[in-house]
Amino acid sequence: MDLKEKVALSLKGAVADARIRLEDDDGISGFVVSPEFRxxxxxxxxxxxxxxxxxxxxxxxxxxxxxILGIAALTPAEFDTLDPR
Amino acid sequence: xxFTGEEYYRASIERxxxxxEIHDSGAGYALAMYTGGLAVECILRAFRWNKxxxxxxxxxxKDLLKASDLLRINEEPSxxxxxxxxxxxxxxxxxxxxxxxxxxxxxxxxxxxPEASLRAFVNSIGRFQGVKGNALKKNSADLLNAAQMIVDRxxxxxxxxxx
Numbered sequence: 396m397d398l399k400e401k402v403a404l405s406l407k408g409a410v411a412d413a414r415i416r417l418e419d420d421d422g423i424s425g426f427v428v429s430p431e432f433r434x435x436x437x438x439x440x441x442x443x444x445x446x447x448x449x450x451x452x453x454x455x456x457x458x459x460x461x462x463i464l465g466i467a468a469l470t471p472a473e474f475d476t477l478d479p480r
Numbered sequence: 481x482x483f484t485g486e487e488y489y490r491a492s493i494e495r496x497x498x499x500x501e502i503h504d505s506g507a508g509y510a511l512a513m514y515t516g517g518l519a520v521e522c523i524l525r526a527f528r529w530n531k532x533x534x535x536x537x538x539x540x541x542k543d544l545l546k547a548s549d550l551l552r553i554n555e556e557p558s559x560x561x562x563x564x565x566x567x568x569x570x571x572x573x574x575x576x577x578x579x580x581x582x583x584x585x586x587x588x589x590x591x592x593x594p595e596a597s598l599r600a601f602v603n604s605i606g607r608f609q610g611v612k613g614n615a616l617k618k619n620s621a622d623l624l625n626a627a628q629m630i631v632d633r634x635x636x637x638x639x640x641x642x643x
Contacts, residue, residue, distance in 0.1 A: 433606060437577040437584070437626070445573050465576055467583040473605045476587065 398462055399423055401453045406466070409447030414474075422464040428474045440468035485529035489638050492522035496631045499624055509620040510590050510598040516620075516627040517586035523634035530641075575633055581626035585619060
């Protein structure tokens, strides 16, 4: 299992109804989209992601965690307003 | 026009100051928010330029996010200063939260948005809920505060790199 898959699995296990879009380009970045984030502050969202990665059943080493650049946590409405890719 | 990393860094500071001035004047929150996001883009470009001087990136914060090393928190200086691991972790989470806020609230098309369109956008993502008073002003402040944290972090790292 590569790092991107490990991170995706970690997030799926912690975030309900999650749609996950990650890229590995010299580091992991991307989005996790879920209605669970509605009404949640940005700080609480990132704490949830941090906890999901640290407490995952799929263990990530410190070196692997350092490869995670940034994962934005968005509601479906917020994701829909992003610039089209 | 082509710019060096140092010029991008200086522009990030200028744009942040200009964003604050526009916000405080109440002249237009769409422009204040756009300019705040520009400040973030500038500091990310400064670091991206260091890696690849041929970089001709688009105005896309998501692309710049993955292209920059800004969010790779260099823990060595903090660790050497005796900063506890939990404090370093909280600092990292706060920075990622700031980036999250910019991703949610900033859009390259804000430069074209009349205030009414900004209002519709902010409302569509549920950011009016629970806000008392001027909701546009509140959301503009949220974005600028998040942008400030990123620009400040970038400025600290940039200054350390020069030493």
